[in-house]
Amino acid sequence: MVSFRLLAFAIAVLNFAYGINGAPSESSGGAGTKSFQYKYNAVAITGGGFITGIIAHPKEKDLLYTRTDIGSSYRWDAPNDRWLPLTDFISEADVNYLGTESFALDPTDPDRIYLAQGQYITQNNSAFFASNDRGATWKIYPAPFPMGSNDLGRNNGERLAVNPFKPNELYMGTRTQGLWKSTDRAKTWTNITNYPDASANGIGIVFVIFDPKNEGTIYVGANVPNGLYSTTNGGKTWKQLPGQPKDWSAVTTDPEHPPQSTGPQPMKAALASNGVLYVTYADFPGPYAVQYGAVYSFNTKTSEWIDITPGASNSYPKPFTPQSFPPGGYCGLSVDAKDPNTLVVVSLDRDPGPALDSMYLSHDGGKSWKDVTQLSAPSGTEGYWGHPIEQAALKDGTPVPWLSFNWNAQWGGYGAPSPILGVAKFGWWMAAVLIDPFNSDHVMYGTGATIWSTDNLSRVESNWSPNWYIQAQGIEENAVLSMISPTEGANLYSGLGDINGMRHDDLTVPQPMFGTPGFSNLDGLDWAGQAPNVITRSGGSGTVYADGCGNGAYSTDGGYGWIKFLTCAPGVSNTTWVNGFIAVDASAKSFVWASHSSVAPANTSGPYATQDFGKTWTSPRGLSVQTGNFSADKVQTKTFYAFDTGVWHISTDGGVSYTSKTSKQTGLPAGAGAAPVVNFLKAGEIWLPLGTAGLWHSTNFGGSWSKIGGSSIVASQFSVGAPAPGRKNPALYMWGKVSKNGAQGVYRSDDAGDSWVRINDEAHQYGGPKLIVADTRVYGRVYLGTFGRGIVYADIAGEGSGVLPGTFGI
Numbered sequence: 001m002v003s004f005r006l007l008a009f010a011i012a013v014l015n016f017a018y019g020i021n022g023a024p025s026e027s028s029g030g031a032g033t034k035s036f037q038y039k040y041n042a043v044a045i046t047g048g049g050f051i052t053g054i055i056a057h058p059k060e061k062d063l064l065y066t067r068t069d070i071g072s073s074y075r076w077d078a079p080n081d082r083w084l085p086l087t088d089f090i091s092e093a094d095v096n097y098l099g100t101e102s103f104a105l106d107p108t109d110p111d112r113i114y115l116a117q118g119q120y121i122t123q124n125n126s127a128f129f130a131s132n133d134r135g136a137t138w139k140i141y142p143a144p145f146p147m148g149s150n151d152l153g154r155n156n157g158e159r160l161a162v163n164p165f166k167p168n169e170l171y172m173g174t175r176t177q178g179l180w181k182s183t184d185r186a187k188t189w190t191n192i193t194n195y196p197d198a199s200a201n202g203i204g205i206v207f208v209i210f211d212p213k214n215e216g217t218i219y220v221g222a223n224v225p226n227g228l229y230s231t232t233n234g235g236k237t238w239k240q241l242p243g244q245p246k247d248w249s250a251v252t253t254d255p256e257h258p259p260q261s262t263g264p265q266p267m268k269a270a271l272a273s274n275g276v277l278y279v280t281y282a283d284f285p286g287p288y289a290v291q292y293g294a295v296y297s298f299n300t301k302t303s304e305w306i307d308i309t310p311g312a313s314n315s316y317p318k319p320f321t322p323q324s325f326p327p328g329g330y331c332g333l334s335v336d337a338k339d340p341n342t343l344v345v346v347s348l349d350r351d352p353g354p355a356l357d358s359m360y361l362s363h364d365g366g367k368s369w370k371d372v373t374q375l376s377a378p379s380g381t382e383g384y385w386g387h388p389i390e391q392a393a394l395k396d397g398t399p400v401p402w403l404s405f406n407w408n409a410q411w412g413g414y415g416a417p418s419p420i421l422g423v424a425k426f427g428w429w430m431a432a433v434l435i436d437p438f439n440s441d442h443v444m445y446g447t448g449a450t451i452w453s454t455d456n457l458s459r460v461e462s463n464w465s466p467n468w469y470i471q472a473q474g475i476e477e478n479a480v481l482s483m484i485s486p487t488e489g490a491n492l493y494s495g496l497g498d499i500n501g502m503r504h505d506d507l508t509v510p511q512p513m514f515g516t517p518g519f520s521n522l523d524g525l526d527w528a529g530q531a532p533n534v535i536t537r538s539g540g541s542g543t544v545y546a547d548g549c550g551n552g553a554y555s556t557d558g559g560y561g562w563i564k565f566l567t568c569a570p571g572v573s574n575t576t577w578v579n580g581f582i583a584v585d586a587s588a589k590s591f592v593w594a595s596h597s598s599v600a601p602a603n604t605s606g607p608y609a610t611q612d613f614g615k616t617w618t619s620p621r622g623l624s625v626q627t628g629n630f631s632a633d634k635v636q637t638k639t640f641y642a643f644d645t646g647v648w649h650i651s652t653d654g655g656v657s658y659t660s661k662t663s664k665q666t667g668l669p670a671g672a673g674a675a676p677v678v679n680f681l682k683a684g685e686i687w688l689p690l691g692t693a694g695l696w697h698s699t700n701f702g703g704s705w706s707k708i709g710g711s712s713i714v715a716s717q718f719s720v721g722a723p724a725p726g727r728k729n730p731a732l733y734m735w736g737k738v739s740k741n742g743a744q745g746v747y748r749s750d751d752a753g754d755s756w757v758r759i760n761d762e763a764h765q766y767g768g769p770k771l772i773v774a775d776t777r778v779y780g781r782v783y784l785g786t787f788g789r790g791i792v793y794a795d796i797a798g799e800g801s802g803v804l805p806g807t808f809g810i
């Protein structure tokens with residue numbers, strides 16, 4: 001499986017070893033574009049996506065790693081009190097590596113860490129990353145089977161494990177190919193073909209546990225009923241664990257909601273030091289749609305099974321009634337390294353409530369439980385458990401204000417806020433939970449959005465609430481859908497997947513979320529060129545409002561307050577999940593809702609225009625393509641541009657009517673389409689980044705066009721920002737290539753595209769940005785919107801060239 005990909009990573013590793021100071025290799029001439037040292041930092045949002053696993057080294061305090069579904073893995077950097085991203089070198093070609101299916105530590109060597117990387121089993125591009133230095137450098141080995149860190153069952157695990165007796169040996173439970181083994185530290189793998197149940201249902205084997213006391217004993221669980229197996233002779237023979245819970249007879253189910261499996265399916269397990277194997281179960285792999293579950297202990301010495309599922313008979317406080325039904329299942333669990341009878345388990349998918357998911361703590365091996373979640377919730381939360389909003393803060397008191405999003409109706413079922421004012425929802429998708437092996441009072445749990453932590457879990461014994469705080473600083477795992485950098489207000493506004501969007505007044509601390517209407521995904525943002533405090537946003541809320549459209553709003557005060565458009569544009573409703581964006585003209589009087597995904601009513605076509613803030617929407621004359629390749633001139637009023645299927649369109653009457661030019665008339669490539677990028681300083685100057693067809697430029701409102709920036713340019717993403725000192729033309733930024741065999745990278749041109757300088761390196765690729773936006777006020781700065789690594793931004797760091805470590809060494 002040695003491919004060119006391996007070679008590419010060998011180069012990346014070399015760069016790491018030499019301090020990532022590779023000179024920009026791609027400056028073509030460079031005469032008019034000055035080279036600088038750059039640094040990259042992440043915009044602080046703090047979490048923002050699903051935490052799928054947290055693990056700790058058994059022998060070294062504070063050596064923690066966390067994995068995410070679309071943003072790879074992080075290591076806890078205790079001296080800096082934050083998580084450190086470990087794989088920002090992942091290239092666009094290998095973007096499928098930007099998700100950790102599982103990870104494993106070598107219990108005999110704290111420096112060794114292994115990641116099993118691959119987002120989707122359909123992508124057939126997965127790899128093992130092996131490190132001898134805690135993730136500072138990696139060896140990359142393409143894997144002979146697919147992985148799915150963002151597929152169903154990503155909450156389970158750990159599928160990957162190191163043999164504590166032979167630490168060069170690893171086992172991996174795969175989704176589709178059974179159980180595999182490596183004897184050379186994850187470099188090569190062989191199929192353990194005598195494993196009895198490969199259960200190729202796309203979820204497959206969800207955990208592998210080596211017994212650290214008995215050499216040759218391994219427990220393996222597949223996400224199927226009766227899916228637990230063990231070997232006591234290092235895999236020579238396997239046997240099914242006797243007496244597994246085989247059906248749902250011990251669980252109250254409902255014929256109207258029959259369990260989705262014939263029996264409980266193992267989700268996660270932990271082997272305690274006294275030989276008891278604790279196992280969580282559910283009827284569906286998760287993280288969503290789980291309806292039923294259970295928790296059992298299995299004494300590996302006596303083969304005795306005990307149903308230890310938390311419930312009315314063994315939990316304090318008792319379950320809240322009425323509890324939503326079906327009640328969800330169980331997944332997250334962690335056993336205290338210091339006490340085999342102390343463990344926490346977490347329920348999964350008790351949404352939409354009441355009562356929501358709970359974390360349970362036991363000190364007697366599961367005979368009795370304390371409901372940590374209920375004890376943590378302020379009174380009056382009526383089953384909608386949560387933390388008082390003041391606790392949504394880092395340990396040093398820095399608020400993570402967007403986590404208080406409690407003002408909106410539930411959206412999309414998951415990730416929803418608590419409906420109780422003043423409360424931040426305790427969590428959802430809490431599959432990753434860890435009792436710190438060096439401090440039993442320190443418990444961390446991941447949610448669909450962040451990591452909560454407490455240093456005094458033992459307060460639960462007195463039926464008091466532990467003090468909770470956020471321990472996710474440094475984790476930035478958002479999917480970025482839109483960004484703007486207007487000439488006034490904050491330098492950056494973001495539109496994010498799952499968590500709406502934010503005005504980023506300070507890039508280094510988390511910000512509040514935009515207010516009502518709350519969007520699950522914020523698809524589009526725009527700002528009015530000559531009235532930059534007017535900002536528009538569009539997205540899906542799933543909500544019908546009496547006073548306007550739930551999918552589109554504008555602000556007149558720079559994004560603090562929002563006013564809903566009086567009605568939605570035709571074809572946009574509470575069921576529209578991809579909403580395009582709402583372009584606003586320079587004067588903030590004309591708006592055009594540009595979406596290619598909303599369904600236009602018969603005999604009309606968008607993009608629809610309004611001159612009365614959405615009271616009425618007009619289907620345009622002269623433009624019949626419902627396109628999202630759209631923008632407004634930032635200087636000349638009432639002027640909008642669209643470029644789709646090779647045809648250039650312009651409106652100068654606020655989007656009511658358009659004139660068009662074919663590709664024959666303009667010379668633009670036939671069939672091409674892209675959102676026009678406009679000069680915010682000058683009317684009628686426009687660029688079109690057309691990928692391998694190059695970068696195109698017009699200075700006369702699209703009347704004529706020329707290809708600029710070099711003949712071999714590949715313009716994948718493009719933006720314009722504040723001019724270089726002494727210049728009037730904006731600086732140009734591009735994600736792409738500037739020469740035929742050149743590197744794909746982030747490039748800047750100060751001289752209108754005559755020369756380019758590369759401003760990133762192989763260590764800073766983030767799986768390739770999905771969009772880039774330059775700062776209109778800070779020369780040299782560009783924001784990269786990633787899919788899974790949030791927003792990173794590049795800033796000039798000094799004279800010279802190359803990329804320096806950012807503030808926190810990233």
Ligand SMILES: *[C@@H]1O[C@H](CO)[C@@H](O)[C@H](O)[C@H]1NC(C)=O
Pocket residue numbers: 124142
């Ligand atoms: C997956 O990729 C490998 C090479 O990396 C190739 O040999 C194999 O045929 C591919 N499988 C599929 C299903 O595309």
Ligand SMILES: *[C@@H]1O[C@H](CO)[C@@H](O)[C@H](O)[C@H]1NC(C)=O
Pocket residue numbers: 177178179191192193194195196197198
């Ligand atoms: C690996 O072995 C399992 C049986 O355990 C079998 O189902 C699967 O097809 C094998 N895969 C490959 C690629 O050999």
Ligand SMILES: *[C@@H]1O[C@H](CO)[C@@H](O)[C@H](O)[C@H]1NC(C)=O
Pocket residue numbers: 395454455456459467469
């Ligand atoms: C609980 O832990 C926090 C630190 O997170 C500390 O400030 C607080 O004093 C502790 N409370 C108790 C009662 O131990």
Ligand SMILES: *[C@@H]1O[C@H](CO)[C@@H](O)[C@H](O)[C@H]1NC(C)=O
Pocket residue numbers: 542543544574575
């Ligand atoms: C959308 O609104 C309609 C009409 O108000 C309502 O019947 C429907 O249930 C809503 N759909 C969703 C997904 O909320």
Ligand SMILES: *[C@@H]1O[C@H](CO)[C@@H](O)[C@H](O)[C@H]1NC(C)=O
Pocket residue numbers: 602603
């Ligand atoms: C659309 O236009 C066609 C042809 O003019 C007409 O027959 C049809 O009734 C119109 N449909 C609607 C919903 O207005």
Ligand SMILES: *[C@@H]1O[C@H](CO)[C@@H](O)[C@H](O)[C@H]1NC(C)=O
Pocket residue numbers: 595596626627628629643644645646671672673674675
């Ligand atoms: C932009 O135009 C291209 C080519 O016509 C088209 O494939 C693409 O869907 C358009 N994008 C949007 C957002 O409308």
